[in-house]
Amino acid sequence: MAKSLFDKVWDAHAVRDLSAGQTQLLIGAHLIHEVTSPQAFGMLRELGLKVHMPERTFATVDHIVPTDERAEPFSDQLADAMIKELRRNCEEFGVTYFDIASGRQGIVHVVGPEQGITQPGTTIACGDSHTSTHGAFGAIAFGIGTSQVRDVLATQTLAISKPKLRRINVDGELQPGVYAKDVILYIIRKLGVKGGNGYAYEYGGEVFDRFNMEERMTVCNMSIEGGARVGYVNPDEKTFEYLKGRPYSPKGKEWDAAVERWKALASDPGCAYDDVVNFRAEDILPSVTWGITPGQGVFIDETIPDPDEVGEAERDAVTEALEHMKLKPGAPIKGTPIDVAFLGSCTNARLTDFQEVARYLRGRKVASGVKAIVVPGSMAVGKICEELGIDRVFKDAGFEWRGAGCSMCLAMNPDKLVGDQLCASSSNRNFKGRQGSPVGRTILMSPLMVAAAAVTGEISDAREVFGIESPTLVGA
Amino acid sequence: MALEKITKVEGKAVYVPGDDIDTDRIIPARFMKCITFDGLGEFAFYDVRKNEDGSDKKHPLNDPRHAGATIMLSGSNFGCGSSREHAPQALHKAGFRGIVAESYAEIFFGNSTTLGIPCFTAGRQQIRELAAAIDADPELTVELDVENEVIRCGGKEYPGALRDSARNSLLSGRWDPIAELIEGTEQVDELARRLNYV
Numbered sequence: 001m002a003k004s005l006f007d008k009v010w011d012a013h014a015v016r017d018l019s020a021g022q023t024q025l026l027i028g029a030h031l032i033h034e035v036t037s038p039q040a041f042g043m044l045r046e047l048g049l050k051v052h053m054p055e056r057t058f059a060t061v062d063h064i065v066p067t068d069e070r071a072e073p074f075s076d077q078l079a080d081a082m083i084k085e086l087r088r089n090c091e092e093f094g095v096t097y098f099d100i101a102s103g104r105q106g107i108v109h110v111v112g113p114e115q116g117i118t119q120p121g122t123t124i125a126c127g128d129s130h131t132s133t134h135g136a137f138g139a140i141a142f143g144i145g146t147s148q149v150r151d152v153l154a155t156q157t158l159a160i161s162k163p164k165l166r167r168i169n170v171d172g173e174l175q176p177g178v179y180a181k182d183v184i185l186y187i188i189r190k191l192g193v194k195g196g197n198g199y200a201y202e203y204g205g206e207v208f209d210r211f212n213m214e215e216r217m218t219v220c221n222m223s224i225e226g227g228a229r230v231g232y233v234n235p236d237e238k239t240f241e242y243l244k245g246r247p248y249s250p251k252g253k254e255w256d257a258a259v260e261r262w263k264a265l266a267s268d269p270g271c272a273y274d275d276v277v278n279f280r281a282e283d284i285l286p287s288v289t290w291g292i293t294p295g296q297g298v299f300i301d302e303t304i305p306d307p308d309e310v311g312e313a314e315r316d317a318v319t320e321a322l323e324h325m326k327l328k329p330g331a332p333i334k335g336t337p338i339d340v341a342f343l344g345s346c347t348n349a350r351l352t353d354f355q356e357v358a359r360y361l362r363g364r365k366v367a368s369g370v371k372a373i374v375v376p377g378s379m380a381v382g383k384i385c386e387e388l389g390i391d392r393v394f395k396d397a398g399f400e401w402r403g404a405g406c407s408m409c410l411a412m413n414p415d416k417l418v419g420d421q422l423c424a425s426s427s428n429r430n431f432k433g434r435q436g437s438p439v440g441r442t443i444l445m446s447p448l449m450v451a452a453a454a455v456t457g458e459i460s461d462a463r464e465v466f467g468i469e470s471p472t473l474v475g476a
Numbered sequence: 477m478a479l480e481k482i483t484k485v486e487g488k489a490v491y492v493p494g495d496d497i498d499t500d501r502i503i504p505a506r507f508m509k510c511i512t513f514d515g516l517g518e519f520a521f522y523d524v525r526k527n528e529d530g531s532d533k534k535h536p537l538n539d540p541r542h543a544g545a546t547i548m549l550s551g552s553n554f555g556c557g558s559s560r561e562h563a564p565q566a567l568h569k570a571g572f573r574g575i576v577a578e579s580y581a582e583i584f585f586g587n588s589t590t591l592g593i594p595c596f597t598a599g600r601q602q603i604r605e606l607a608a609a610i611d612a613d614p615e616l617t618v619e620l621d622v623e624n625e626v627i628r629c630g631g632k633e634y635p636g637a638l639r640d641s642a643r644n645s646l647l648s649g650r651w652d653p654i655a656e657l658i659e660g661t662e663q664v665d666e667l668a669r670r671l672n673y674v
Contacts, residue, residue: 012666014669015663018653020645024660026667038511047654051543052661052669064509078509086513114505122673129559129583145587146513150670152656157664159653160586161641194553197582227556229582258673293496293556317495410505410558431557438504438523 002268005121005234006165006200009140009265015157022159028122028139030057031108032095032153034064034086035412036127036455040149041089049154054094056156057227058117060085062107063098063412067375067402070100073280077333079413093153093237100388101405106378106404109133109221113213113429114380116246120235125152130346130428135232136216137239140200142229162273163198163230164338169205169412172281179356180215181348181426181446183207185297187219187289188226193278193295196228199275202267203233203378214350221347222428225294287422288459289430289444290333291321296430297444298333300461306330326420334459338424340417341366341454342435343399343447344375345409345427349380353426353447358393358468360448367457373400373415375407396408399454411436424453482592484644485574486619487546489629491607492521497550498557499584499594503566505558516562517569541614549603549610549618550577554595555584563586574620576603576627576636589642592651594622596636602627606634622646 001010015024032040037059044051051057064079074080083099088098096113097105105111109130110116120138124131129143148158170183188195201223208216216233223231240244240259243249250258285299296318298304306329307318322329327336341355343349354374374394376382382404385391391401407414409427416436417423423435423442430442443459452462461466486634491504504621507519509619525535532538548567554565554577567575588595598606607629610616619628620636622643638646645651 013667015660015667018656020653021641021649021651022645024657024664026664026671028671028673035508039513039561042512049658052664063505076509082509082511119673127559127561129557131559143559143583145559145564145583145590147561147587147590147652147654151654154654155657155661155664156668157657158661160658163582163637194579194581195554197553197579224557224559224583227553227581261673293498320494335576410500412505414511429498429500429557431498433504433523434500436506438528 002271004165004202004267004271004273005142005232005265006202006261008269009121009123010162018159022161024157025123025160026157027125028056029117029124030125031112031124031131032057032059032149033108033128034061034082036146037084037149038085038089039146040153041093043147043150043152044153051093051095051153053156055241056110057095059086059090059097059151060093060105060108060111063406063410065100065142065405066413067405067407067415070403076414090422103379106380107349107406110350110377110381113217114246114378115138116243117248118241119163120239121265125158129224130221130313132229132231133217133221133346135220135223135230136213137243138232138235138262140230140232140388143224153441163200165202165274166196166199166277167202167204169278170207170278170281171278173206174207174281174284177286177448177468178209178284179448180218181334182284184219184222184295185283185289185444187279188222188295189297190279191226193225193293194227196223199228200230200232201228202273203231208233209236211354213238214352218347220236222294225428234263245250264302286446286449286462288333288449290325290327291318292324292430292432294428294430294444296321300334302333304329304331305334334461336422336459338370338458339371339421340423341450342370342408342423342425343373344377345375345405345407348393348426348430348447349375349377349381351384354385354390357447358390359450361397361451362393364397364455366454370454370457372398373402373408375402376404379404397455408435410434424450426450479592479649479652481649482594482651483623484621485546485594486617487573487612488542488544489547489549489610489618490545491537491549493551495551496553496556499555499560499563500557500646502544503560508560508562513562513565513569517571518568520566520570520655531574533612544571546571546573547618547620548572548575549607550575552578554580556581559583561587564591564593568593576606576620578603589645590652592646593638594620594638595642596620596627596638598627598634598636602634605663
């Protein structure tokens with residue numbers, strides 16, 4: 001019988017049925033960081049338990065690390081206590097820890113793939129909702145809570161219910177200046193921020209076939225913003241090419257065997273889905289959010305919604321969002337002045353994100369009054385950018401080039417918005433207060449759109465700012 | 477590890493209106509700079525409850541009539557966003573023992589169930605009626621009957637729903653799955669050997 005990748009991986013990892021009706025699912029790789037793991041280790045100690053398979057857990061530090069002064073002790077004593085606690089836990093329980101001194105530190109969802117820990121056909125768990133990122137490799141990856149981090153540490157398994165499966169096709173060709181970020185913002189807008197509740201998303205179609213691994217990661221990363229805990233793309237030659245030679249990838253004969261196994265994982269033609277949704281790439285344009293959920297977005301040429309013109313069901317939400325964002329109903333979103341430009345996060349802080357921006361940014365300057373920062377997703381990304389001179393392009397333009405971490409995506413380190421500053425951000429969440437100030441404002445967009453906002457000082461169409469030819473602009 | 481069988485929870489209730497209430501709202505990230513969950517209770521919904529100078533905003537959770545509430549009523553997609561267990565932990569430490577909402581984000585639902593917090597779903601109309609009832613008389617007790625999936629308040633019954641796996645685990649005292657997961661260790665090891673791919 002034709003099976004989806006999801007079913008193949010689920011069935012292979014199902015240990016047994018649990019009494020309440022959930023499945024005990026084996027987790028191939030467990031990733032941890034400093035914010036959601038300390039309490040889990042505390043629970044292990046309380047219960048007198050050990051880490052069952054320490055070789056399958058990998059730790060790094062990302063949420064609280066400063067991106068400028070990175071030497072310990074950190075000036076923030078709470079942050080310093082957290083990093084020390086993570087180190088102590090990893091040492092005591094025998095877990096591999098990529099700390100700053102290792103040169104392999106970074107955002108957990110950037111580090112996993114670049115170390116080759118993220119592999120097709122495995123199950124991955126991490127106490128972080130953006131764990132869906134790893135699905136880009138054809139892994140089934142779950143964001144989990146801290147009690148579940150404890151469960152994985154103690155047993156290498158999760159008690160979990162099997163979700164339904166929705167296939168999302170995006171066929172056709174994206175126009176120049178339209179990126180993976182625009183694709184996922186569009187999908188979330190169309191299906192809603194809760195549209196994926198109870199579902200795993202399988203992404204496919206011509207656009208995903210053409211996407212490189214980093215673009216696939218951008219889309220899978222934000223599955224959770226559409227309510228789907230899991231998002232994945234079937235593995236192909238690009239997946240194998242990316243993984244070849246990575247530190248934890250199989251080597252030699254084992255590599256060949258692994259590739260054979262991985263090739264058989266892709267969903268079989270004719271397999272059953274609980275739902276199928278089709279989108280056309282040509283319908284997607286550069287997008288920005290205007291509200292306080294990732295689903296509250298428009299194309300760059302559209303206007304900000306007017307609460308008086310939306311349906312009754314949406315009115316309160318639109319009113320609340322515009323009140324927080326201090327945006328004018330019915331006005332164009334383009335031209336909204338910004339205070340901060342943030343290029344970073346597990347959504348968009350990988351090499352190809354920065355390469356694409358650098359291609360256009362050369363010779364341009366950040367507008368006066370705008371604070372612009374670039375935070376590489378990992379130390380490895382930072383290093384290769386420095387070798388390629390990409391950091392120079394950003395610095396010459398007036399961006400601050402920082403060390404790796406989550407930074408201003410959720411502002412648990414010193415990088416925060418102040419007061420009601422408005423930030424053009426390549427991150428994944430525009431929730432109230434997300435970037436560190438309760439009244440701070442976030443507009444989500446692709447990295448190139450962040451760069452366009454940085455050089456003009458306002459929300460802009462990157463295609464116009466950087467002279468990108470687009471069929472829709474011809475004769476417009 | 478024997479846990480209490482949770483057949484019902486009851487108490488005063490408070491209505492926190494709104495859809496898509498995310499876990500950053502429930503517990504802002506800056507309060508997660510900690511290595512235990514202790515003390516999170518006072519920071520639940522902090523930024524919507526407090527002004528920057530620490531004084532109270534007008535918010536249902538600051539309304540003295542609802543002080544001591546143990547049941548929270550809210551809208552759809554409650555607990556979306558970050559997987560932080562700090563969110564249900566903060567609610568639990570603030571005294572909440574049950575939630576009624578139109579729907580929940582997946583991860584929040586699981587995290588809450590593992591803490592023994594029943595997350596009932598009910599229709600928008602029912603939740604509004606419940607909210608109106610407790611607004612009229614904040615001393616009314618709201619009862620979430622896990623066994624029969626019914627919400628009782630002021631002599632009336634409202635249909636509620638609880639996912640089977642959550643209901644079963646609460647009723648059987650296995651809402652924290654760790655003990656049962658450990659029981660499967662032998663099978664886990666066997667499967668891991670067979671899969672041997674990492």
